[in-house]
Amino acid sequence: MxxxxxxxxxxxxxxxxxxxxxxxxxxxxxxxxxxxxxxxxxxxxxxxxxxxxxxxxxxxKIEDIKKKAWNDEYVKFxxxxxxxxxxxxxxxxxxxxxxxxxxxxxxxxxxxxxxxxxxxxxxxxKSDLVKLNKLLNANPGEELYLAYNPFQTIYLAIIVAKLNDHPKLSELYGIYRNIIENLNSSFLNRYDKLVSYLESSDSLSLH
CATH class of the missing domain: 3.10.110 (Ubiquitin Conjugating Enzyme)
Known part of the structure:
Protein backbone atom coordinates (compact mmCIF):
# COMPACT_ATOMS: atom_id res chain seq x y z
CA MET A 1 0.00 0.00 0.00
CA LYS A 61 -31.82 25.47 -3.12
CA ILE A 62 -29.05 27.89 -4.13
CA GLU A 63 -27.90 25.85 -7.12
CA ASP A 64 -31.47 25.33 -8.38
CA ILE A 65 -31.89 29.11 -8.54
CA LYS A 66 -28.61 29.53 -10.42
CA LYS A 67 -29.67 26.85 -12.92
CA LYS A 68 -32.97 28.58 -13.61
CA ALA A 69 -31.34 31.99 -13.92
CA TRP A 70 -28.50 30.91 -16.21
CA ASN A 71 -29.93 27.88 -18.02
CA ASP A 72 -27.24 26.45 -20.37
CA GLU A 73 -24.62 28.80 -18.93
CA TYR A 74 -24.88 27.16 -15.53
CA VAL A 75 -21.85 25.13 -14.45
CA LYS A 76 -21.92 23.32 -11.13
CA PHE A 77 -19.29 24.73 -8.80
CA LYS A 126 -22.61 27.62 6.28
CA SER A 127 -25.57 25.72 4.86
CA ASP A 128 -28.04 27.67 7.02
CA LEU A 129 -29.57 30.23 4.65
CA VAL A 130 -30.68 32.55 7.45
CA LYS A 131 -27.19 32.64 8.95
CA LEU A 132 -25.64 33.12 5.51
CA ASN A 133 -27.85 36.14 4.89
CA LYS A 134 -26.75 37.75 8.16
CA LEU A 135 -23.10 36.94 7.52
CA LEU A 136 -23.04 38.27 3.97
CA ASN A 137 -25.53 41.11 4.02
CA ALA A 138 -25.24 42.77 7.44
CA ASN A 139 -22.25 44.61 5.97
CA PRO A 140 -22.48 43.97 2.21
CA GLY A 141 -19.12 43.59 0.52
CA GLU A 142 -17.19 42.96 3.73
CA GLU A 143 -17.14 39.16 3.19
CA LEU A 144 -16.27 38.35 -0.41
CA TYR A 145 -14.52 34.99 -0.12
CA LEU A 146 -17.07 32.71 1.50
CA ALA A 147 -17.39 30.86 -1.82
CA TYR A 148 -13.73 30.95 -2.90
CA ASN A 149 -13.97 34.19 -4.91
CA PRO A 150 -15.91 37.48 -4.86
CA PHE A 151 -18.15 36.63 -7.81
CA GLN A 152 -19.47 33.33 -6.45
CA THR A 153 -19.83 34.92 -3.02
CA ILE A 154 -21.86 37.82 -4.42
CA TYR A 155 -24.15 35.46 -6.32
CA LEU A 156 -24.75 33.64 -3.03
CA ALA A 157 -25.30 36.91 -1.16
CA ILE A 158 -28.09 38.18 -3.39
CA ILE A 159 -29.80 34.79 -3.53
CA VAL A 160 -29.94 34.43 0.25
CA ALA A 161 -31.03 38.06 0.54
CA LYS A 162 -33.96 37.30 -1.77
CA LEU A 163 -34.86 34.08 0.05
CA ASN A 164 -34.83 35.92 3.38
CA ASP A 165 -36.93 38.84 2.10
CA HIS A 166 -34.16 41.33 2.83
CA PRO A 167 -35.78 44.77 3.35
CA LYS A 168 -33.13 46.56 1.27
CA LEU A 169 -32.90 44.08 -1.59
CA SER A 170 -32.80 46.64 -4.41
CA GLU A 171 -30.06 48.53 -2.59
CA LEU A 172 -28.05 45.33 -2.22
CA TYR A 173 -28.36 44.61 -5.94
CA GLY A 174 -26.79 47.99 -6.65
CA ILE A 175 -24.01 47.65 -4.08
CA TYR A 176 -22.93 44.24 -5.34
CA ARG A 177 -23.18 45.29 -8.99
CA ASN A 178 -20.76 48.14 -8.31
CA ILE A 179 -18.33 45.75 -6.62
CA ILE A 180 -18.38 43.39 -9.61
CA GLU A 181 -18.00 46.28 -12.05
CA ASN A 182 -14.90 47.46 -10.19
CA LEU A 183 -13.42 43.97 -9.95
CA ASN A 184 -14.16 42.54 -13.40
CA SER A 185 -16.97 43.84 -15.58
CA SER A 186 -17.01 40.64 -17.65
CA PHE A 187 -19.02 39.06 -14.82
CA LEU A 188 -21.78 41.67 -15.03
CA ASN A 189 -23.80 39.79 -17.63
CA ARG A 190 -24.12 36.74 -15.43
CA TYR A 191 -24.87 38.90 -12.39
CA ASP A 192 -27.57 40.85 -14.22
CA LYS A 193 -29.23 37.64 -15.40
CA LEU A 194 -29.34 36.37 -11.84
CA VAL A 195 -30.78 39.65 -10.54
CA SER A 196 -33.37 39.68 -13.31
CA TYR A 197 -34.48 36.17 -12.41
CA LEU A 198 -34.67 37.00 -8.69
CA GLU A 199 -36.69 40.16 -9.36
CA SER A 200 -39.18 38.26 -11.48
CA SER A 201 -39.64 35.41 -9.00
CA ASP A 202 -41.99 36.62 -6.29
CA SER A 203 -42.45 33.16 -4.81
CA LEU A 204 -38.81 32.73 -3.80
CA SER A 205 -38.75 32.89 -0.01
CA LEU A 206 -37.91 30.88 3.05
CA HIS A 207 -41.03 32.17 4.82
Whole structure:
Protein backbone atom coordinates (compact mmCIF):
# COMPACT_ATOMS: atom_id res chain seq x y z
CA MET A 1 0.00 0.00 0.00
CA UNK A 2 1.43 3.38 -1.00
CA UNK A 3 1.52 6.33 1.39
CA UNK A 4 -1.35 7.92 -0.53
CA UNK A 5 -3.42 4.74 -0.36
CA UNK A 6 -2.70 4.42 3.36
CA UNK A 7 -3.69 8.03 4.07
CA UNK A 8 -7.03 7.80 2.29
CA UNK A 9 -7.73 4.29 3.61
CA UNK A 10 -7.28 5.43 7.21
CA UNK A 11 -9.22 8.62 6.58
CA UNK A 12 -12.05 6.71 4.93
CA UNK A 13 -12.31 4.43 7.94
CA UNK A 14 -12.91 7.45 10.16
CA UNK A 15 -14.96 9.74 7.93
CA UNK A 16 -17.32 6.92 6.97
CA UNK A 17 -18.41 6.94 10.62
CA UNK A 18 -19.65 10.48 9.99
CA UNK A 19 -21.59 9.52 6.87
CA UNK A 20 -19.00 10.32 4.18
CA UNK A 21 -18.37 8.26 1.07
CA UNK A 22 -14.90 8.18 -0.50
CA UNK A 23 -14.32 8.90 -4.20
CA UNK A 24 -10.82 7.71 -4.99
CA UNK A 25 -10.39 9.36 -8.40
CA UNK A 26 -11.06 12.80 -6.94
CA UNK A 27 -9.44 12.46 -3.51
CA UNK A 28 -12.87 13.42 -2.23
CA UNK A 29 -15.24 12.57 0.60
CA UNK A 30 -18.93 13.34 0.10
CA UNK A 31 -21.95 13.34 2.39
CA UNK A 32 -25.47 14.14 1.21
CA UNK A 33 -28.35 15.46 3.28
CA UNK A 34 -31.71 16.59 1.88
CA UNK A 35 -30.16 17.24 -1.50
CA UNK A 36 -27.27 19.29 -0.12
CA UNK A 37 -23.71 18.01 -0.55
CA UNK A 38 -20.93 18.31 2.00
CA UNK A 39 -17.49 17.74 0.53
CA UNK A 40 -13.99 17.39 1.91
CA UNK A 41 -11.44 17.02 -0.84
CA UNK A 42 -7.67 17.10 -0.76
CA UNK A 43 -5.04 18.95 -2.73
CA UNK A 44 -2.08 16.63 -2.98
CA UNK A 45 1.55 17.76 -3.18
CA UNK A 46 3.95 16.05 -5.63
CA UNK A 47 5.25 12.70 -4.38
CA UNK A 48 2.49 12.82 -1.76
CA UNK A 49 4.61 14.83 0.65
CA UNK A 50 1.77 17.00 1.97
CA UNK A 51 -1.99 17.44 1.63
CA UNK A 52 -4.45 20.24 2.33
CA UNK A 53 -8.20 19.89 2.74
CA UNK A 54 -10.92 21.95 1.08
CA UNK A 55 -14.32 22.22 2.72
CA UNK A 56 -17.15 22.71 0.23
CA UNK A 57 -20.92 22.83 0.34
CA UNK A 58 -23.33 22.50 -2.57
CA UNK A 59 -26.70 23.84 -1.38
CA UNK A 60 -29.49 22.49 -3.56
CA LYS A 61 -31.82 25.47 -3.12
CA ILE A 62 -29.05 27.89 -4.13
CA GLU A 63 -27.90 25.85 -7.12
CA ASP A 64 -31.47 25.33 -8.38
CA ILE A 65 -31.89 29.11 -8.54
CA LYS A 66 -28.61 29.53 -10.42
CA LYS A 67 -29.67 26.85 -12.92
CA LYS A 68 -32.97 28.58 -13.61
CA ALA A 69 -31.34 31.99 -13.92
CA TRP A 70 -28.50 30.91 -16.21
CA ASN A 71 -29.93 27.88 -18.02
CA ASP A 72 -27.24 26.45 -20.37
CA GLU A 73 -24.62 28.80 -18.93
CA TYR A 74 -24.88 27.16 -15.53
CA VAL A 75 -21.85 25.13 -14.45
CA LYS A 76 -21.92 23.32 -11.13
CA PHE A 77 -19.29 24.73 -8.80
CA UNK A 78 -19.97 25.18 -5.09
CA UNK A 79 -22.31 27.28 -3.02
CA UNK A 80 -19.88 27.80 -0.13
CA UNK A 81 -16.30 26.68 0.38
CA UNK A 82 -12.72 27.46 1.33
CA UNK A 83 -9.34 25.87 1.73
CA UNK A 84 -8.49 24.79 5.24
CA UNK A 85 -5.73 27.42 5.44
CA UNK A 86 -8.39 30.15 5.31
CA UNK A 87 -10.49 28.56 8.03
CA UNK A 88 -7.92 28.45 10.82
CA UNK A 89 -5.99 31.01 12.83
CA UNK A 90 -2.63 29.55 11.85
CA UNK A 91 -2.60 29.03 8.04
CA UNK A 92 0.84 27.45 8.22
CA UNK A 93 -0.60 24.47 10.03
CA UNK A 94 -3.27 23.79 7.41
CA UNK A 95 -1.19 21.29 5.46
CA UNK A 96 -0.54 17.82 6.79
CA UNK A 97 2.76 16.05 6.25
CA UNK A 98 2.37 12.68 4.56
CA UNK A 99 6.01 11.88 3.76
CA UNK A 100 6.30 8.97 6.18
CA UNK A 101 3.93 6.34 7.55
CA UNK A 102 4.25 7.87 11.01
CA UNK A 103 3.32 11.31 9.70
CA UNK A 104 0.41 9.86 7.76
CA UNK A 105 -1.09 8.38 10.91
CA UNK A 106 -0.60 11.68 12.72
CA UNK A 107 -2.08 13.67 9.83
CA UNK A 108 -5.16 11.44 9.67
CA UNK A 109 -5.68 11.95 13.40
CA UNK A 110 -5.26 15.72 12.95
CA UNK A 111 -7.71 15.82 10.03
CA UNK A 112 -10.37 13.90 11.93
CA UNK A 113 -9.93 16.07 15.02
CA UNK A 114 -10.28 19.19 12.88
CA UNK A 115 -13.47 17.87 11.33
CA UNK A 116 -14.98 16.98 14.70
CA UNK A 117 -13.89 20.22 16.38
CA UNK A 118 -14.60 22.61 13.52
CA UNK A 119 -15.63 21.05 10.20
CA UNK A 120 -18.98 19.72 11.37
CA UNK A 121 -19.98 23.12 12.70
CA UNK A 122 -18.71 24.83 9.54
CA UNK A 123 -20.89 22.60 7.36
CA UNK A 124 -23.93 23.15 9.58
CA UNK A 125 -23.64 26.91 9.87
CA LYS A 126 -22.61 27.62 6.28
CA SER A 127 -25.57 25.72 4.86
CA ASP A 128 -28.04 27.67 7.02
CA LEU A 129 -29.57 30.23 4.65
CA VAL A 130 -30.68 32.55 7.45
CA LYS A 131 -27.19 32.64 8.95
CA LEU A 132 -25.64 33.12 5.51
CA ASN A 133 -27.85 36.14 4.89
CA LYS A 134 -26.75 37.75 8.16
CA LEU A 135 -23.10 36.94 7.52
CA LEU A 136 -23.04 38.27 3.97
CA ASN A 137 -25.53 41.11 4.02
CA ALA A 138 -25.24 42.77 7.44
CA ASN A 139 -22.25 44.61 5.97
CA PRO A 140 -22.48 43.97 2.21
CA GLY A 141 -19.12 43.59 0.52
CA GLU A 142 -17.19 42.96 3.73
CA GLU A 143 -17.14 39.16 3.19
CA LEU A 144 -16.27 38.35 -0.41
CA TYR A 145 -14.52 34.99 -0.12
CA LEU A 146 -17.07 32.71 1.50
CA ALA A 147 -17.39 30.86 -1.82
CA TYR A 148 -13.73 30.95 -2.90
CA ASN A 149 -13.97 34.19 -4.91
CA PRO A 150 -15.91 37.48 -4.86
CA PHE A 151 -18.15 36.63 -7.81
CA GLN A 152 -19.47 33.33 -6.45
CA THR A 153 -19.83 34.92 -3.02
CA ILE A 154 -21.86 37.82 -4.42
CA TYR A 155 -24.15 35.46 -6.32
CA LEU A 156 -24.75 33.64 -3.03
CA ALA A 157 -25.30 36.91 -1.16
CA ILE A 158 -28.09 38.18 -3.39
CA ILE A 159 -29.80 34.79 -3.53
CA VAL A 160 -29.94 34.43 0.25
CA ALA A 161 -31.03 38.06 0.54
CA LYS A 162 -33.96 37.30 -1.77
CA LEU A 163 -34.86 34.08 0.05
CA ASN A 164 -34.83 35.92 3.38
CA ASP A 165 -36.93 38.84 2.10
CA HIS A 166 -34.16 41.33 2.83
CA PRO A 167 -35.78 44.77 3.35
CA LYS A 168 -33.13 46.56 1.27
CA LEU A 169 -32.90 44.08 -1.59
CA SER A 170 -32.80 46.64 -4.41
CA GLU A 171 -30.06 48.53 -2.59
CA LEU A 172 -28.05 45.33 -2.22
CA TYR A 173 -28.36 44.61 -5.94
CA GLY A 174 -26.79 47.99 -6.65
CA ILE A 175 -24.01 47.65 -4.08
CA TYR A 176 -22.93 44.24 -5.34
CA ARG A 177 -23.18 45.29 -8.99
CA ASN A 178 -20.76 48.14 -8.31
CA ILE A 179 -18.33 45.75 -6.62
CA ILE A 180 -18.38 43.39 -9.61
CA GLU A 181 -18.00 46.28 -12.05
CA ASN A 182 -14.90 47.46 -10.19
CA LEU A 183 -13.42 43.97 -9.95
CA ASN A 184 -14.16 42.54 -13.40
CA SER A 185 -16.97 43.84 -15.58
CA SER A 186 -17.01 40.64 -17.65
CA PHE A 187 -19.02 39.06 -14.82
CA LEU A 188 -21.78 41.67 -15.03
CA ASN A 189 -23.80 39.79 -17.63
CA ARG A 190 -24.12 36.74 -15.43
CA TYR A 191 -24.87 38.90 -12.39
CA ASP A 192 -27.57 40.85 -14.22
CA LYS A 193 -29.23 37.64 -15.40
CA LEU A 194 -29.34 36.37 -11.84
CA VAL A 195 -30.78 39.65 -10.54
CA SER A 196 -33.37 39.68 -13.31
CA TYR A 197 -34.48 36.17 -12.41
CA LEU A 198 -34.67 37.00 -8.69
CA GLU A 199 -36.69 40.16 -9.36
CA SER A 200 -39.18 38.26 -11.48
CA SER A 201 -39.64 35.41 -9.00
CA ASP A 202 -41.99 36.62 -6.29
CA SER A 203 -42.45 33.16 -4.81
CA LEU A 204 -38.81 32.73 -3.80
CA SER A 205 -38.75 32.89 -0.01
CA LEU A 206 -37.91 30.88 3.05
CA HIS A 207 -41.03 32.17 4.82
Missing amino acids: TRKELFFHLLENELSKHGFKYFKSKNKFLKKNNGDEYIIDYEVWPNFIQVEANFKIVIK ISVGRQKSYLIDDPGSATSWTDTEKNIKKSVSDEINFYVDYGQQYFEE
